[in-house]
Amino acid sequence: MIAALARGRAGLMLASQSGLAAGLAWFVAHDLLGRPTPFFAPIAAVITLGSSVGQRVRRTAELVLGVAVGIGLGDGIILLIGTGPAQIGLIVLLAVLIATAVGGGTPLIVQSASSAVLVATLTTSSGQPWTRFLDALVGGGIGLAVMSLLLPLNPLTVVSRAADPALRAFTGGLHDAARGLAARDPDMIQAALERLRAAEGTFTAFRTAIDAARENVAFAPARWRARGALAQYVEGATQLTHSLRNVRVMIRRAQTALNDDEPVPDVLPSSIQHLGDAVELLRQEWDRGVEPLATRERALRAVAESGRAYQEGVGYSGGVVVAQVRTAVADLLRATGIEYAEATRQVRDAVGWHGRPHGARQRSRRPKQS
Structure with a gap:
């Protein structure tokens, strides 16, 4: 019990940073920029804070690049050959290959594949691809702002x-x-x-x-x-x-x-x-x-x-x-x-x-x- 409380206290700051960043990212993207469902924004904010200790700037860049690769592949393939299981498999295969070929780390590979899957399964190609990229950019920027300015760790x-x-x-x-x-x-x-x-x-x-x-x-x-x-x-x-x-x-x-x-x-x-x-x-x-x-x-x-x-x-x-x-x-x-x-x-x-x-x-x- 004592050990669990100690671990919880040690993680309180990261939890606070993540909660604040996710809320702010949604607010900026949805309420200020007018995006109807900017789900990439809070996702990007949380990933920036939670999985990039010590390399947040580099990994935020990888995160945004991964979103761009995934969105581009997803929208492009759906536009050319439609949707379906085979298309989803092809999108993920290409996303991982491209992320690996450019020497990306785990965040880039995972985000490329997951973004492609989200685009292929939860969104349509009728929207503008750059808006989802903007969501990720907003989320990553909010994450960096929270950890640097609003709630910096000691x-x-x-x-x-x-x-x-x-x-x-x-x-x-x-x-x-x-x-x-x-x-x-x-x-x-x-x-x-x-x-x-x-x-x-x-x-x-x-x-x-x-x-x-x-x-x-x-x-x-x-x-x-x-x-x-x-x-x-x-x-x-x-x-x-x-x-x-x-x-x-x-x-x-x-x-x-x-x-x-x-x-x-x-x-x-x-x-x-x-x-x-x-x-x-x-x-x-x-x-x-x-x-x-x-x-x-x-x-x-x-x-x-x-x-x-x-x-x-x-x-x-x-x-x-x-x-x-x-x-x-x-x-x-x-x-x-x-x-x-x-x-x-x-x-x-x-x-x-x-x-x-x-x-x-x-x-x-x-x-x-x-």
Whole structure:
């Protein structure tokens, strides 16, 4: 029940936008422009809002073009060979072929076919085809106006809601991996790896939300003031995805280290724990819209702990884990707004390695462990 209420609340704005756009589209087309039954206008308005998050301008263009293709084919074929099942099948076949040939996406293909069917079954060829095209143009324009001017979404709300599950899953996977490594339990580490693999879906939703928010900020003057705060998410999302992939490599090597019975210093799982803490701090600091200073401090602490683990002695896979911690932290620092060269320098300073890793020199003199 609680989950259903939360989903309903999250969809309230889209529902409000769609209802307002549909009503306005009908009013403009019917009452202002004098169209007797402008059913394409509210349809176009709702499709523009409901099926085009993040690409509304492009998909609205596809929508209107699809209506034009469908109407043109429908009216033309009906005029030439009349109506009937065969004509409807031919109209849809040609509409889909044309939409696909011009490289259209799903909205263009679906709208071309559905518009052709509506023209062939619910309307007659006696009217002027351009009027139905005008209906679609009015509906698409009203949809864009509603989402840009009348009821624009709050881009920060959209992005933070999408970022929250992604970063929580990332944090949880790292913490699970740290506990599994500390307990020397390969099954716990495998579960952590599966959790992070599943997090790919939440990161995809996060990136989609960013696209939607960027479009919203670009076209909605009321939301222009959100550009600065939104930039944190926009610039950090790609680097977080890189960090996630490096962490997954790290966890696989941690599992291999346990399976090969390699030494695991206590500070190594501690390092991974700190990395998870850093991701959680980033979620909190982004949500508050503050400079992610605590995130950077905790991330660099993770690097320092990994350096200590290397100096205490790790096997081959353990060395890979250390290297991946460094890379993941560098990505995380870049997600906080630090440039590549500076992030790399801070990582090396934190771990205490200059030139060739000091820990590697020590290990080269250490007798091989059985």
